[in-house]
Amino acid sequence: MxxxxxxxxxxxxxxxxxxxxxxxxxxxxxxxxxxxxxxxxxxxxxxxxxxxxxxxxxxxxxxxxxxxxxxxxxxxxxxxxxxxxxxxxxxxxxxxxxxxxxxxxxxxxxxxxxxxxxxxxxxxxxxxxxxxxxxxxxxxxxxxxxxxxxxxxxxxxxxxxxxxxxxxxxxxxxxxxxxxxxxxxxxxxxxxxxxxxxxxxxxxxxxxxxxxxxxxxxxxxxxxxxxxxxxxxxxxxxxxxxxxxxxxxxxxxxxLREIDRIEYFLKISSNQFTRKDYMNVFKDISTTTASRDLKKATDLKLITMQGKDNRTFYTINSYSS
The missing domain is CATH 1.10.3290.10 (Fido-like domain)
Structure with a gap:
Protein backbone atom coordinates (compact mmCIF):
# COMPACT_ATOMS: atom_id res chain seq x y z
CA MET A 1 0.00 0.00 0.00
CA LEU A 256 38.16 22.93 -3.21
CA ARG A 257 37.75 22.57 -6.92
CA GLU A 258 41.49 22.40 -7.64
CA ILE A 259 42.28 19.60 -5.17
CA ASP A 260 39.07 17.75 -6.05
CA ARG A 261 40.08 17.73 -9.71
CA ILE A 262 43.51 16.43 -8.82
CA GLU A 263 42.26 13.68 -6.52
CA TYR A 264 39.59 12.56 -8.97
CA PHE A 265 42.05 12.43 -11.86
CA LEU A 266 44.60 10.41 -9.88
CA LYS A 267 41.93 7.79 -9.14
CA ILE A 268 41.03 7.25 -12.78
CA SER A 269 44.34 7.90 -14.57
CA SER A 270 47.01 5.48 -15.75
CA ASN A 271 50.43 5.73 -14.11
CA GLN A 272 51.83 8.17 -16.68
CA PHE A 273 49.96 11.03 -18.31
CA THR A 274 50.33 14.41 -19.97
CA ARG A 275 48.69 17.77 -19.45
CA LYS A 276 46.57 17.03 -22.52
CA ASP A 277 45.31 13.83 -20.84
CA TYR A 278 44.37 15.91 -17.81
CA MET A 279 42.50 18.45 -19.92
CA ASN A 280 40.65 15.72 -21.79
CA VAL A 281 39.01 14.81 -18.49
CA PHE A 282 38.33 18.40 -17.42
CA LYS A 283 37.26 19.93 -20.71
CA ASP A 284 36.09 23.25 -19.25
CA ILE A 285 39.41 24.39 -17.75
CA SER A 286 42.09 26.47 -19.45
CA THR A 287 45.69 25.45 -20.17
CA THR A 288 46.83 27.81 -17.42
CA THR A 289 44.49 26.23 -14.88
CA ALA A 290 45.61 22.72 -15.88
CA SER A 291 49.26 23.72 -15.47
CA ARG A 292 48.50 25.25 -12.07
CA ASP A 293 46.67 22.10 -10.96
CA LEU A 294 49.57 19.89 -12.02
CA LYS A 295 52.10 22.15 -10.29
CA LYS A 296 50.02 21.89 -7.13
CA ALA A 297 49.97 18.09 -7.40
CA THR A 298 53.74 18.11 -7.95
CA ASP A 299 54.31 20.36 -4.92
CA LEU A 300 52.19 17.98 -2.85
CA LYS A 301 54.40 15.13 -4.12
CA LEU A 302 51.37 13.35 -5.53
CA ILE A 303 53.02 13.24 -8.96
CA THR A 304 56.50 13.69 -10.43
CA MET A 305 57.12 15.84 -13.51
CA GLN A 306 59.56 14.65 -16.15
CA GLY A 307 60.70 16.03 -19.49
CA LYS A 308 60.43 19.56 -20.89
CA ASP A 309 58.02 21.65 -22.91
CA ASN A 310 55.95 19.50 -25.32
CA ARG A 311 57.63 16.35 -24.04
CA THR A 312 56.61 16.92 -20.42
CA PHE A 313 54.79 14.04 -18.78
CA TYR A 314 53.82 13.14 -15.22
CA THR A 315 54.11 9.96 -13.16
CA ILE A 316 51.81 9.20 -10.25
CA ASN A 317 53.76 8.54 -7.06
CA SER A 318 52.81 5.11 -5.75
CA TYR A 319 52.09 6.30 -2.22
CA SER A 320 49.56 8.90 -3.47
CA SER A 321 47.10 6.37 -4.91
Whole structure:
Protein backbone atom coordinates (compact mmCIF):
# COMPACT_ATOMS: atom_id res chain seq x y z
CA MET A 1 0.00 0.00 0.00
CA UNK A 2 1.38 3.40 -1.00
CA UNK A 3 1.76 5.86 1.91
CA UNK A 4 -0.44 8.95 1.43
CA UNK A 5 1.10 12.11 -0.07
CA UNK A 6 0.49 14.55 -2.92
CA UNK A 7 2.89 15.83 -5.56
CA UNK A 8 2.64 19.62 -5.38
CA UNK A 9 4.11 22.34 -7.58
CA UNK A 10 6.55 23.09 -4.76
CA UNK A 11 7.74 19.49 -4.79
CA UNK A 12 8.14 19.48 -8.57
CA UNK A 13 10.16 22.72 -8.53
CA UNK A 14 12.41 21.44 -5.75
CA UNK A 15 13.02 18.14 -7.55
CA UNK A 16 14.03 20.06 -10.68
CA UNK A 17 16.39 22.27 -8.68
CA UNK A 18 17.91 19.32 -6.82
CA UNK A 19 18.39 17.36 -10.04
CA UNK A 20 20.21 20.30 -11.61
CA UNK A 21 22.48 20.63 -8.58
CA UNK A 22 23.26 16.90 -8.54
CA UNK A 23 24.15 17.23 -12.22
CA UNK A 24 26.51 20.08 -11.38
CA UNK A 25 28.05 18.04 -8.56
CA UNK A 26 28.72 15.17 -10.97
CA UNK A 27 29.96 17.47 -13.74
CA UNK A 28 32.50 19.04 -11.42
CA UNK A 29 33.57 15.70 -9.92
CA UNK A 30 32.52 16.84 -6.45
CA UNK A 31 31.02 13.42 -5.75
CA UNK A 32 34.60 12.27 -5.08
CA UNK A 33 35.42 14.13 -1.91
CA UNK A 34 38.88 14.15 -0.33
CA UNK A 35 39.31 11.91 2.75
CA UNK A 36 39.74 15.00 4.92
CA UNK A 37 36.46 16.55 3.80
CA UNK A 38 34.65 13.21 4.10
CA UNK A 39 35.82 12.99 7.71
CA UNK A 40 34.77 16.58 8.45
CA UNK A 41 31.31 16.04 6.99
CA UNK A 42 30.87 12.74 8.85
CA UNK A 43 31.66 14.59 12.09
CA UNK A 44 29.12 17.32 11.21
CA UNK A 45 26.44 14.72 10.44
CA UNK A 46 26.97 12.75 13.66
CA UNK A 47 27.10 15.94 15.73
CA UNK A 48 23.94 17.41 14.20
CA UNK A 49 21.84 14.23 14.27
CA UNK A 50 22.67 13.51 17.91
CA UNK A 51 22.39 17.15 18.98
CA UNK A 52 18.78 17.07 17.75
CA UNK A 53 18.28 14.23 20.27
CA UNK A 54 19.90 16.20 23.11
CA UNK A 55 23.51 14.98 22.91
CA UNK A 56 25.90 17.51 24.48
CA UNK A 57 29.25 16.52 22.93
CA UNK A 58 30.98 19.04 20.65
CA UNK A 59 32.41 18.45 17.18
CA UNK A 60 35.88 18.56 18.75
CA UNK A 61 34.96 15.80 21.20
CA UNK A 62 33.46 13.69 18.41
CA UNK A 63 36.68 14.16 16.42
CA UNK A 64 38.66 12.95 19.42
CA UNK A 65 36.48 9.84 19.74
CA UNK A 66 36.94 9.08 16.02
CA UNK A 67 40.69 9.30 16.64
CA UNK A 68 40.36 6.93 19.63
CA UNK A 69 41.26 9.62 22.13
CA UNK A 70 39.86 9.89 25.64
CA UNK A 71 36.91 12.24 26.10
CA UNK A 72 35.30 13.45 29.29
CA UNK A 73 31.52 13.73 29.12
CA UNK A 74 28.24 12.03 30.06
CA UNK A 75 28.56 8.26 29.54
CA UNK A 76 25.28 8.10 27.59
CA UNK A 77 26.41 10.86 25.21
CA UNK A 78 29.76 9.16 24.60
CA UNK A 79 28.03 5.83 23.92
CA UNK A 80 25.67 7.52 21.44
CA UNK A 81 28.60 9.00 19.54
CA UNK A 82 30.67 5.79 19.52
CA UNK A 83 27.65 3.88 18.20
CA UNK A 84 26.98 6.50 15.52
CA UNK A 85 30.64 6.41 14.44
CA UNK A 86 30.36 2.64 13.86
CA UNK A 87 27.26 3.17 11.72
CA UNK A 88 28.48 6.13 9.67
CA UNK A 89 31.88 4.55 9.03
CA UNK A 90 30.12 1.57 7.45
CA UNK A 91 27.28 3.19 5.50
CA UNK A 92 27.96 1.11 2.40
CA UNK A 93 27.33 -2.11 4.34
CA UNK A 94 23.65 -1.27 4.73
CA UNK A 95 21.09 -1.97 1.99
CA UNK A 96 18.27 0.55 1.73
CA UNK A 97 15.50 -1.90 0.81
CA UNK A 98 16.52 -4.61 3.30
CA UNK A 99 14.49 -4.57 6.53
CA UNK A 100 17.07 -6.75 8.31
CA UNK A 101 19.74 -4.22 7.42
CA UNK A 102 17.54 -1.48 8.88
CA UNK A 103 17.19 -3.42 12.14
CA UNK A 104 20.94 -4.06 12.25
CA UNK A 105 21.65 -0.34 11.88
CA UNK A 106 19.31 0.42 14.79
CA UNK A 107 20.92 -2.33 16.87
CA UNK A 108 24.38 -0.80 16.37
CA UNK A 109 23.18 2.76 16.88
CA UNK A 110 21.25 2.06 20.11
CA UNK A 111 23.46 -0.63 21.70
CA UNK A 112 23.85 0.06 25.41
CA UNK A 113 21.18 2.77 25.31
CA UNK A 114 17.94 0.75 25.35
CA UNK A 115 17.05 -2.78 26.46
CA UNK A 116 16.36 -4.32 23.04
CA UNK A 117 18.09 -2.41 20.24
CA UNK A 118 17.23 -3.57 16.76
CA UNK A 119 13.86 -4.95 17.89
CA UNK A 120 10.48 -3.40 17.15
CA UNK A 121 8.67 -2.10 20.21
CA UNK A 122 6.20 -4.30 22.08
CA UNK A 123 4.40 -1.55 23.96
CA UNK A 124 2.39 1.56 23.15
CA UNK A 125 4.15 4.92 22.97
CA UNK A 126 3.25 8.58 22.62
CA UNK A 127 5.35 11.68 22.08
CA UNK A 128 4.77 14.37 24.70
CA UNK A 129 5.81 17.98 24.21
CA UNK A 130 5.31 20.20 27.21
CA UNK A 131 1.96 19.24 28.72
CA UNK A 132 0.46 17.96 25.47
CA UNK A 133 0.61 14.63 23.66
CA UNK A 134 2.04 15.59 20.27
CA UNK A 135 1.73 12.18 18.64
CA UNK A 136 0.27 8.79 19.52
CA UNK A 137 2.06 6.08 17.56
CA UNK A 138 0.13 3.18 15.99
CA UNK A 139 -0.48 0.13 18.27
CA UNK A 140 2.68 -1.94 18.71
CA UNK A 141 0.98 -4.99 17.23
CA UNK A 142 0.71 -3.15 13.90
CA UNK A 143 4.37 -2.13 13.71
CA UNK A 144 5.79 -5.24 11.93
CA UNK A 145 3.07 -5.06 9.28
CA UNK A 146 3.40 -1.29 8.79
CA UNK A 147 7.18 -1.56 8.41
CA UNK A 148 6.82 -4.46 5.97
CA UNK A 149 4.45 -2.33 3.87
CA UNK A 150 6.89 0.59 4.03
CA UNK A 151 9.78 -1.53 2.77
CA UNK A 152 7.56 -2.96 0.04
CA UNK A 153 6.81 0.61 -1.08
CA UNK A 154 10.53 1.38 -1.05
CA UNK A 155 11.34 -1.70 -3.14
CA UNK A 156 8.49 -1.75 -5.63
CA UNK A 157 7.18 1.78 -6.08
CA UNK A 158 8.24 3.52 -9.29
CA UNK A 159 8.23 6.86 -7.46
CA UNK A 160 11.51 8.79 -7.77
CA UNK A 161 14.11 8.14 -5.07
CA UNK A 162 14.12 11.71 -3.77
CA UNK A 163 10.46 11.46 -2.82
CA UNK A 164 10.67 7.86 -1.56
CA UNK A 165 13.49 8.82 0.80
CA UNK A 166 11.39 11.63 2.31
CA UNK A 167 8.33 9.39 2.60
CA UNK A 168 10.35 6.67 4.35
CA UNK A 169 11.80 9.22 6.77
CA UNK A 170 8.37 10.59 7.65
CA UNK A 171 6.67 7.20 7.94
CA UNK A 172 9.43 5.98 10.27
CA UNK A 173 8.72 8.94 12.54
CA UNK A 174 4.96 8.33 12.33
CA UNK A 175 5.08 4.57 12.95
CA UNK A 176 7.70 5.04 15.68
CA UNK A 177 8.80 1.40 15.35
CA UNK A 178 11.30 1.47 18.21
CA UNK A 179 11.08 2.57 21.83
CA UNK A 180 13.87 5.08 21.15
CA UNK A 181 16.16 6.14 18.34
CA UNK A 182 13.43 6.65 15.73
CA UNK A 183 14.57 10.14 14.76
CA UNK A 184 18.20 9.25 14.21
CA UNK A 185 17.38 6.02 12.33
CA UNK A 186 14.88 7.88 10.13
CA UNK A 187 17.48 10.49 9.17
CA UNK A 188 20.17 7.84 8.70
CA UNK A 189 17.98 5.70 6.46
CA UNK A 190 17.07 8.64 4.26
CA UNK A 191 20.80 9.14 3.70
CA UNK A 192 21.27 5.45 2.83
CA UNK A 193 18.33 5.48 0.40
CA UNK A 194 19.69 8.57 -1.33
CA UNK A 195 23.35 7.54 -1.49
CA UNK A 196 22.52 4.29 -3.30
CA UNK A 197 21.27 6.43 -6.18
CA UNK A 198 23.42 9.54 -5.69
CA UNK A 199 26.88 8.93 -4.11
CA UNK A 200 27.16 12.59 -3.07
CA UNK A 201 24.75 11.94 -0.18
CA UNK A 202 27.31 9.73 1.55
CA UNK A 203 29.09 12.86 2.71
CA UNK A 204 26.47 15.59 2.34
CA UNK A 205 25.68 16.64 5.94
CA UNK A 206 22.08 17.77 5.37
CA UNK A 207 21.37 16.87 9.00
CA UNK A 208 23.32 20.00 9.92
CA UNK A 209 20.60 22.07 8.27
CA UNK A 210 17.86 20.02 9.97
CA UNK A 211 19.56 20.79 13.27
CA UNK A 212 19.55 24.50 12.46
CA UNK A 213 15.85 24.40 11.52
CA UNK A 214 14.54 22.08 14.23
CA UNK A 215 11.35 24.09 14.72
CA UNK A 216 10.49 23.72 11.03
CA UNK A 217 11.45 20.03 11.14
CA UNK A 218 9.08 19.22 13.98
CA UNK A 219 6.39 21.56 12.63
CA UNK A 220 6.44 19.76 9.26
CA UNK A 221 6.10 16.41 11.06
CA UNK A 222 3.19 17.76 13.10
CA UNK A 223 1.38 19.28 10.11
CA UNK A 224 1.78 16.05 8.16
CA UNK A 225 0.34 14.10 11.09
CA UNK A 226 -2.67 16.41 11.22
CA UNK A 227 -3.28 16.28 7.47
CA UNK A 228 -2.94 12.52 7.30
CA UNK A 229 -0.23 12.57 4.63
CA UNK A 230 3.47 13.41 4.35
CA UNK A 231 3.24 16.19 1.74
CA UNK A 232 4.35 19.03 4.04
CA UNK A 233 7.26 16.97 5.35
CA UNK A 234 8.36 16.07 1.81
CA UNK A 235 8.40 19.76 0.90
CA UNK A 236 10.45 20.58 4.01
CA UNK A 237 13.01 17.81 3.43
CA UNK A 238 13.42 18.61 -0.26
CA UNK A 239 14.11 22.24 0.69
CA UNK A 240 16.77 21.02 3.15
CA UNK A 241 18.39 18.81 0.50
CA UNK A 242 18.26 21.56 -2.10
CA UNK A 243 19.87 24.10 0.23
CA UNK A 244 22.51 21.61 1.40
CA UNK A 245 23.51 20.84 -2.18
CA UNK A 246 23.67 24.57 -2.91
CA UNK A 247 25.98 25.11 0.05
CA UNK A 248 28.18 22.20 -1.06
CA UNK A 249 28.51 23.66 -4.56
CA UNK A 250 29.26 27.16 -3.28
CA UNK A 251 31.86 25.86 -0.83
CA UNK A 252 33.58 23.57 -3.32
CA UNK A 253 33.53 26.11 -6.14
CA UNK A 254 35.20 28.60 -3.85
CA UNK A 255 37.91 26.56 -2.15
CA LEU A 256 38.16 22.93 -3.21
CA ARG A 257 37.75 22.57 -6.92
CA GLU A 258 41.49 22.40 -7.64
CA ILE A 259 42.28 19.60 -5.17
CA ASP A 260 39.07 17.75 -6.05
CA ARG A 261 40.08 17.73 -9.71
CA ILE A 262 43.51 16.43 -8.82
CA GLU A 263 42.26 13.68 -6.52
CA TYR A 264 39.59 12.56 -8.97
CA PHE A 265 42.05 12.43 -11.86
CA LEU A 266 44.60 10.41 -9.88
CA LYS A 267 41.93 7.79 -9.14
CA ILE A 268 41.03 7.25 -12.78
CA SER A 269 44.34 7.90 -14.57
CA SER A 270 47.01 5.48 -15.75
CA ASN A 271 50.43 5.73 -14.11
CA GLN A 272 51.83 8.17 -16.68
CA PHE A 273 49.96 11.03 -18.31
CA THR A 274 50.33 14.41 -19.97
CA ARG A 275 48.69 17.77 -19.45
CA LYS A 276 46.57 17.03 -22.52
CA ASP A 277 45.31 13.83 -20.84
CA TYR A 278 44.37 15.91 -17.81
CA MET A 279 42.50 18.45 -19.92
CA ASN A 280 40.65 15.72 -21.79
CA VAL A 281 39.01 14.81 -18.49
CA PHE A 282 38.33 18.40 -17.42
CA LYS A 283 37.26 19.93 -20.71
CA ASP A 284 36.09 23.25 -19.25
CA ILE A 285 39.41 24.39 -17.75
CA SER A 286 42.09 26.47 -19.45
CA THR A 287 45.69 25.45 -20.17
CA THR A 288 46.83 27.81 -17.42
CA THR A 289 44.49 26.23 -14.88
CA ALA A 290 45.61 22.72 -15.88
CA SER A 291 49.26 23.72 -15.47
CA ARG A 292 48.50 25.25 -12.07
CA ASP A 293 46.67 22.10 -10.96
CA LEU A 294 49.57 19.89 -12.02
CA LYS A 295 52.10 22.15 -10.29
CA LYS A 296 50.02 21.89 -7.13
CA ALA A 297 49.97 18.09 -7.40
CA THR A 298 53.74 18.11 -7.95
CA ASP A 299 54.31 20.36 -4.92
CA LEU A 300 52.19 17.98 -2.85
CA LYS A 301 54.40 15.13 -4.12
CA LEU A 302 51.37 13.35 -5.53
CA ILE A 303 53.02 13.24 -8.96
CA THR A 304 56.50 13.69 -10.43
CA MET A 305 57.12 15.84 -13.51
CA GLN A 306 59.56 14.65 -16.15
CA GLY A 307 60.70 16.03 -19.49
CA LYS A 308 60.43 19.56 -20.89
CA ASP A 309 58.02 21.65 -22.91
CA ASN A 310 55.95 19.50 -25.32
CA ARG A 311 57.63 16.35 -24.04
CA THR A 312 56.61 16.92 -20.42
CA PHE A 313 54.79 14.04 -18.78
CA TYR A 314 53.82 13.14 -15.22
CA THR A 315 54.11 9.96 -13.16
CA ILE A 316 51.81 9.20 -10.25
CA ASN A 317 53.76 8.54 -7.06
CA SER A 318 52.81 5.11 -5.75
CA TYR A 319 52.09 6.30 -2.22
CA SER A 320 49.56 8.90 -3.47
CA SER A 321 47.10 6.37 -4.91
Missing amino acids: KPPYDITQTILKLITSISEKIGEVNANYLNKQSPTLRKQNKIKTIHSSLQIEGNTLSQEQITALIENKRVIGPEKDITEVLNAIKVYENLESFKATDEKSFLTAHQIMMKGLIAKPGKYRTESVGIVKGLEVAHVAPPFGNVPFLMKDLFTYLKKSDEIVLIKSCVFHYETEFIHPFLDGNGRIGRLWQTIILMEKYPVFEFLPFETLINKTQNEYYESLSLSDKSGNSTVFIEYMLQVINQSLGELLNFNNRT
